[in-house]
Amino acid sequence: xxxxxxxxxxxxxxxxxxxxxxxxxxxxxxxxxxxxxxxxxxxxxxxxxxxxxxxxxxxxxxxxxxxxxxxxxxxxxxxxxxxxxxxxxxxxxxxxxxxxxxxxxxxxxxxxxxxxxxxxxxxxxxxxxxxxxxxxxxxxxxxxxxxxxxxxxxxxxxxxxxxxxxxxxxxxxxxxxxxxxxxxxxxxxxxxxxxxxxxxxxxxxxxxxxxxxxxxxxxxxxxxxxxxxxxx
Amino acid sequence: xxxxxxxxxxxxxxxxxxxxxxxxxxxxxxxxxxxxxxxxxxxxxxxxxxxxxxxxxxxxxxxxxxxxxxxxxxxxxxxxxxxxxxxxxxxxxxxxxxxxxxxxxxxxxxxxxxxxxxxxxxxxxxxxxxxxxxxxxxxxxxxxxxxxxxxxxxxxxxxxxxxxxxxxxxxxxxxxxxxxxxxxxxxxxxxxxxxxxxxxxxxxxxxxxxxxxxxxxxxxxxxxxxxxxxxx
DNA sequence: GTTCAAAAATGAACGCGTTCAATAAAGGCG
DNA sequence: CGCCTTTATTGAACGCGTTCATTTTTGAAC
Numbered sequence: 001x002x003x004x005x006x007x008x009x010x011x012x013x014x015x016x017x018x019x020x021x022x023x024x025x026x027x028x029x030x031x032x033x034x035x036x037x038x039x040x041x042x043x044x045x046x047x048x049x050x051x052x053x054x055x056x057x058x059x060x061x062x063x064x065x066x067x068x069x070x071x072x073x074x075x076x077x078x079x080x081x082x083x084x085x086x087x088x089x090x091x092x093x094x095x096x097x098x099x100x101x102x103x104x105x106x107x108x109x110x111x112x113x114x115x116x117x118x119x120x121x122x123x124x125x126x127x128x129x130x131x132x133x134x135x136x137x138x139x140x141x142x143x144x145x146x147x148x149x150x151x152x153x154x155x156x157x158x159x160x161x162x163x164x165x166x167x168x169x170x171x172x173x174x175x176x177x178x179x180x181x182x183x184x185x186x187x188x189x190x191x192x193x194x195x196x197x198x199x200x201x202x203x204x205x206x207x208x209x210x211x212x213x214x215x216x217x218x219x220x221x222x223x224x225x226x227x228x229x230x231x232x
Numbered sequence: 233x234x235x236x237x238x239x240x241x242x243x244x245x246x247x248x249x250x251x252x253x254x255x256x257x258x259x260x261x262x263x264x265x266x267x268x269x270x271x272x273x274x275x276x277x278x279x280x281x282x283x284x285x286x287x288x289x290x291x292x293x294x295x296x297x298x299x300x301x302x303x304x305x306x307x308x309x310x311x312x313x314x315x316x317x318x319x320x321x322x323x324x325x326x327x328x329x330x331x332x333x334x335x336x337x338x339x340x341x342x343x344x345x346x347x348x349x350x351x352x353x354x355x356x357x358x359x360x361x362x363x364x365x366x367x368x369x370x371x372x373x374x375x376x377x378x379x380x381x382x383x384x385x386x387x388x389x390x391x392x393x394x395x396x397x398x399x400x401x402x403x404x405x406x407x408x409x410x411x412x413x414x415x416x417x418x419x420x421x422x423x424x425x426x427x428x429x430x431x432x433x434x435x436x437x438x439x440x441x442x443x444x445x446x447x448x449x450x451x452x453x454x455x456x457x458x459x460x461x462x463x464x
Numbered sequence: 465g466t467t468c469a470a471a472a473a474t475g476a477a478c479g480c481g482t483t484c485a486a487t488a489a490a491g492g493c494g
Numbered sequence: 495c496g497c498c499t500t501t502a503t504t505g506a507a508c509g510c511g512t513t514c515a516t517t518t519t520t521g522a523a524c
Contacts, residue, residue: 034472059511069474071513080511109456165456174456178447183456186448189425190418215410216418223455224341224397224406224415266502291481301504303483312481 038076040066046087046130054084054133081137082144088134089149095123096153100160109168113217114210116160117191121210124195128204135196158188174221190216270308272298278319278362286316286365313369314376320366321381327355328385332392341400345449346442348392349423353442356427360436367428390420406453422448 044066048057059080063070077083099116107115124131138150162184168174176183194216198209276298280289291312295302309315331348339347356363370382394416400406408415426448430441 037473058509060509063475070476070511071474072472074512075472078512168456176451176454176456178451182447183451186422186451189448190421193421193424215414216421219408219410219415219418220452221456222408223457224400224408224453225455269503290479292479302481302506303504304502306482307502310482 037068041073041076042087045083050129078144082146084133084137085146085150089146092153095119103164105167109173112164114214117213118210121206125204125206132199135199158184161187269300273305273308274319277315282361310376314378316365316369317378317382321378327351335396337399341405344396346446349445350442353438357436357438364431390416393419
């Protein structure tokens with residue numbers, strides 16, 4: 001309990017009122033407001049999750065390195081899983097927005113789809129370890145505030161896919177009885193499992209991953225009825 | 233280790249002539265060989281997982297009710313998750329075999345696919361709680377003997393789907409550039425996520441579940457190019 | 465500056481899954 | 495049977511995620 005005071009604890013200065021005596025960490029723990037703590041917890045957690053893995057990182061380690069109490073971590077994340085989503089949600093929302101903005105109602109269906117999935121793949125490729133963890137923990141996880149946010153983003157994606165399909169139908173690029181929403185869902189199914197497979201097999205190559213996804217999506221668009229894409 | 237003999241110990245007595253003065257559970261433990269223990273552990277675990285849920289069931293409870301030591305459970309299942317797969321694999325192999333046997337090279341593609349997926353859906357519907365647990369724990373789980381067996385079964389299914397597609401291609405029901413294996417994989421993607429969705433939404437109705445799966449698969453077979461299924 | 469109620473932070477304590485050194489049982493041999 | 499080797503079984507011990515009664519900090523009112 002004493003030997004871990006080698007941490008950066010040097011913040012207990014009362015600071016008095018002399019101007020020069022405290023160039024580093026000035027007042028005590030006061031300046032560390034909630035945002036500061038959240039920031040520190042997130043940063044430490046991300047670093048440890050990536051470097052040591054999710055299971056081998058303990059919340060005690062995170063708390064110590066973030067210079068907060070053990071219980072404090074649970075104020076910001078209901079569970080360890082939720083802590084993972086807290087990190088994963090950073091950037092993912094932005095990716096989703098970017099993807100949504102890139103949709104062009106006049107563009108070809110496959111281009112719009114890859115315009116949406118491309119940024120997602122790139123995002124996951126940027127932090128493959130974390131992504132694998134997220135996709136591993138994602139399935140069926142529905143408790144915890146951050147997990148909720150994660151699922152909201154996912155549902156928005158499905159709806160976006162439906163919208164893209166609707167555009168293609170309105171332009172008469174495609175014509176199907178099924179509701180655009182349902183087609184969007186089916187596309188999402190393919191995306192989900194393909195993404196998981198891609199992240200699972202060792203080398204995460206963005207180009208080949210997206211290429212395989214394109215092949216699968218083209219299969220759905222063209223159907224199995226005719227070969228070569230050109231209707232022979 | 234004596235006071236928990238309030239269990240249902242009424243197992244077979246070893247031998248009649250040995251009715252010595254040791255009525256307190258001593259001789260009973262001898263006849264319990266490995267198979268017996270495995271059987272008891274499985275049965276108890278299944279019952280508790282279904283009745284109380286996976287997370288609320290403790291291995292200590294399982295060990296006590298199965299009348300084995302705590303550590304003994306870990307001889308038969310490397311982890312708690314593996315214990316779940318130990319149970320799930322019972323019957324699933326059989327379902328997979330049944331499904332494989334039902335394939336008719338001359339039958340329509342969609343019929344063969346539903347002939348394979350139907351028994352699977354029925355199996356999952358038979359024990360919905362357990363199925364949800366399995367699908368929750370399944371993603372990315374690759375350590376543990378039972379999980380390995382589970383994934384083998386899964387890969388066999390994907391290959392079976394490829395074979396079904398190949399049959400359809402050989403009969404000229406379909407014609408596509410893509411390798412049958414890849415088409416089978418894409419079908420598997422749809423099946424996976426659809427199955428998960430079906431098990432997630434409260435009421436698990438077999439017929440409506442399979443109907444929705446059929447719609448999604450027909451989408452893939454027909455493609456998005458033409459409406460109504462009948463080519464105009 | 466003092467007071468005080470509300471909010472935030474904390475770490476001891478709890479029950480869990482998992483490990484493993486110790487123990488018991490089984491089996492082979494003379 | 496006794497003796498020894500091998501195998502199976504066990505539960506105390508460990509470190510973990512999580513809880514929550516307690517303590518500390520905060521900021522408004524005086």
